[in-house]
Amino acid sequence: MGFDYNSLLAFIIFGVTIGVVYGIVALGISLIYSGLDIVHFAHGEMYMFGAFFGLVLAHNVGVPYPIALIGAMVLTALLGMAVERVFYRRLTRAGGGYTVAGMGMIICGFGMSVALVNVAYFIWGAEAEPFRANLDYIPRLSFPGDIEVPESYVLTAIISVALMAALHYFLRHTKTGLAVRAVAHNKDIAYLMGINVPLMISLIFGLACGLAAAAGVLIGPMQSVQVEMGYLMLMKAFAAAVVGGFGSLPGAILGGIMVGVFENLGAAYISPSHKDIYAFLLLILVLMFKPSGLLGVEAKVKA
Amino acid sequence: MLQINDVHAGYGNLKILRGVNMQVPTGGIVTLLGGNGTGKSTLLKAVSGLIPLMEGEVLFDGVSISKMKPHERMRLGLVQVTQAKEAYPAMTVEENLVLGAYTRRDRAGILADLERVYEFFPVLRERRKQLSGTLSGGEVQMLVIGRGLMAKPKMLMLDEPSAALAPKVVLEIFANINRIAKTGVTILVVEQNVRMALILAQYGYIIRDGVIMIEGEAKKLISDPAVKESFLGGSVANTAKALRN
Incomplete structure (x- = not known):
C-alpha cells in the first residue's frame, strides 16, 4: 500500500487549525512579555475562564455562539485587568517597575494560576462539560480526497485569523496601538510622550486575556470544557511562543501553527498516546539549533 | 516659568x-x-x-x-526631550514624531507641526519612512528634538x-535649538x-x-x-x- 497523501493533508489541515489557536494564546503571552517584561504563568487559566464564560453564556444565558465568544472575551479581559491591577501591580510599586519585579512576578503568576483553578473548581466543579454550539450555519469545508473539515474547525480558523488581523491593525495603524508599542519598548519614554502608561498596561493585559478567552471558546466545541484545561494549553502556547521567538508576535503565530502540525503528525505517524510530547520535542529541537526562536532576534523583538 | x-x-x-x-x-x-x-x-x-x-x-x-x-x-x-539613544528604534521616523503628539487631538495642528519639524530638520523628511534605528547619531538627536516639538511644548x-556628536553636527543642532527658542x-x-x-x-x-x-x-x-x-x-x-x- 502506498503512502496516503490524503490523510497527510488532513493531518496538516487539522494541525494548522489547532495551531492557530495555540498561536492566539501564545500571542497573548508574547504581548504581555514584550509589554510588561513578565512571563505570565496564569495565562492558561485565563483561557480556561474564557471557555467557562463562553459556556455559561451559550448554555445558561442562551445567547448565540458568536455573542458568547465576544462576551467571554470581554469578561476575561476584565478579569485579567482586575488581576493585574490588584495583584501584579502591587509588586511593581515597590520600585523598579515590571523588569525588576521579575522573580516575584513569576511566583505571583504561579500562585494566581493555582488560585484561579481552585476558584473555578468552586464555581463549576471538576467535571468536564461538553460545549454544545449550534454551528449549522457554518459550511463544512471539503477538500479533494474526501477530507471533510467540521464546522467548528472552519470557524476556528476564520476567527483566529480575523483576531490576528485585528490585532495587527490595532498595533500598526492606530494611535493607541502606537502607544502600546511605545510602552512595550520603554515605559519611561512613553511617560514623557504623555502616554498614560498604567492604562496602557491594563489594556495590554486585557487584550492578551481576551485573546486567551477566544481560544477557550473556540476549542470548547472541539474538546470539552474542564477546570484543568489551562495547564496543558499554557505549556503548548509557551512552546509555540518560544519556537517562534519569545516576544515576537508573528513568531507566536508561526510557532503555534508549527506546534499544532507537529503534534498532529506525531500523533498520526508515531504514537497517538504521546500526542502532548511532540510540542516539547519540537521546542527542544528549535532551542538546540536556533535558541532565539525562528523569528526571534538576539535581543527580544518588541511588538 | x-x-x-x-x-x-x-x-x-x-x-x-x-x-x-x-x-x-x-x-x-x-x-x-x-x-x-x-x-x-x-x-x-x-x-x-x-x-x-x-x-x-x-x-x-x-x-x-x-x-x-x-x-x-x-x-x-512641560516636555522633556530624552537623550538621543532613546528614540524608538523599531518605529519609523514619522511614527516617532506622531507619538510626540500623542496627547493632542487637533489633526490639522499636528500635520502643521509635522511640517514645521520637517522644515527645521529636512533630513527627517527624507528619512520619514525609515526605522529610526537606522539613523545616524545626529539624525536621532534631531528626531528626539522634533518629537518634543510635536507635543506643542511651552x-x-x-x-x-x-552628547557623542561631531562638532559640526553639534553646531547645527544648537543653531536649531536657538531657532526653536525664537518661536517662543x-x-x-x-x-x-x-x-x-x-x-x-x-x-x-x-x-x-x-x-x-x-x-x-x-x-x-x-x-x-x-x-x-x-x-x-x-x-x-x-x-x-x-x-x-
Whole structure:
C-alpha cells in the first residue's frame, strides 16, 4: 500500500487549525512579555475562564455562539485587568517597575494560576462539560480526497485569523496601538510622550486575556470544557511562543501553527498516546539549533 | 516659568540632589552644566516626574506639579526631550514624531507641526519612512528634538543634545535649538559642553555633587575662572594632585 497523501493533508489541515489557536494564546503571552517584561504563568487559566464564560453564556444565558465568544472575551479581559491591577501591580510599586519585579512576578503568576483553578473548581466543579454550539450555519469545508473539515474547525480558523488581523491593525495603524508599542519598548519614554502608561498596561493585559478567552471558546466545541484545561494549553502556547521567538508576535503565530502540525503528525505517524510530547520535542529541537526562536532576534523583538 | 525650590531626590535610599534651587524664566534659554554623575539627569527626571521628590517643590507656571504623574506634567506643556539613544528604534521616523503628539487631538495642528519639524530638520523628511534605528547619531538627536516639538511644548527640557556628536553636527543642532527658542518656546538645556551651552544660553547654572555651585549670566560665566575651576580645571587639578601623591 502506498503512502496516503490524503490523510497527510488532513493531518496538516487539522494541525494548522489547532495551531492557530495555540498561536492566539501564545500571542497573548508574547504581548504581555514584550509589554510588561513578565512571563505570565496564569495565562492558561485565563483561557480556561474564557471557555467557562463562553459556556455559561451559550448554555445558561442562551445567547448565540458568536455573542458568547465576544462576551467571554470581554469578561476575561476584565478579569485579567482586575488581576493585574490588584495583584501584579502591587509588586511593581515597590520600585523598579515590571523588569525588576521579575522573580516575584513569576511566583505571583504561579500562585494566581493555582488560585484561579481552585476558584473555578468552586464555581463549576471538576467535571468536564461538553460545549454544545449550534454551528449549522457554518459550511463544512471539503477538500479533494474526501477530507471533510467540521464546522467548528472552519470557524476556528476564520476567527483566529480575523483576531490576528485585528490585532495587527490595532498595533500598526492606530494611535493607541502606537502607544502600546511605545510602552512595550520603554515605559519611561512613553511617560514623557504623555502616554498614560498604567492604562496602557491594563489594556495590554486585557487584550492578551481576551485573546486567551477566544481560544477557550473556540476549542470548547472541539474538546470539552474542564477546570484543568489551562495547564496543558499554557505549556503548548509557551512552546509555540518560544519556537517562534519569545516576544515576537508573528513568531507566536508561526510557532503555534508549527506546534499544532507537529503534534498532529506525531500523533498520526508515531504514537497517538504521546500526542502532548511532540510540542516539547519540537521546542527542544528549535532551542538546540536556533535558541532565539525562528523569528526571534538576539535581543527580544518588541511588538 | 519653571521654579525649582530646594529639591532633594535620588534613587531608593541614595540621595543625589541635595537642595537644588533654580529658575527658568519664560522665553529664555537656561543651561544646567555639570560633569558625569553630578545630578543633571536626576534633576531632569525629578522635574519631569520620572522619580519622586524627597523634599522640596517644583512649580510650573506658578502651579505646583510635585505630585503629578509624568504624563500629567507633560500635558501642561512641560516636555522633556530624552537623550538621543532613546528614540524608538523599531518605529519609523514619522511614527516617532506622531507619538510626540500623542496627547493632542487637533489633526490639522499636528500635520502643521509635522511640517514645521520637517522644515527645521529636512533630513527627517527624507528619512520619514525609515526605522529610526537606522539613523545616524545626529539624525536621532534631531528626531528626539522634533518629537518634543510635536507635543506643542511651552517649555522644552533637553538632555545633553551634544552628547557623542561631531562638532559640526553639534553646531547645527544648537543653531536649531536657538531657532526653536525664537518661536517662543522656553528652553532648559542640560549639557557637558560648557562653551557651546554658555554661548547659546542667557543664564547658566553649574551643578556639582547634587547642589548648584555657581549661577549667573551666561556671558559672565563663560569668562569666569571659577567656572573653569569648578567644571574642568577643578577635576583636572584634582586628578593631577592625586597623580602626584
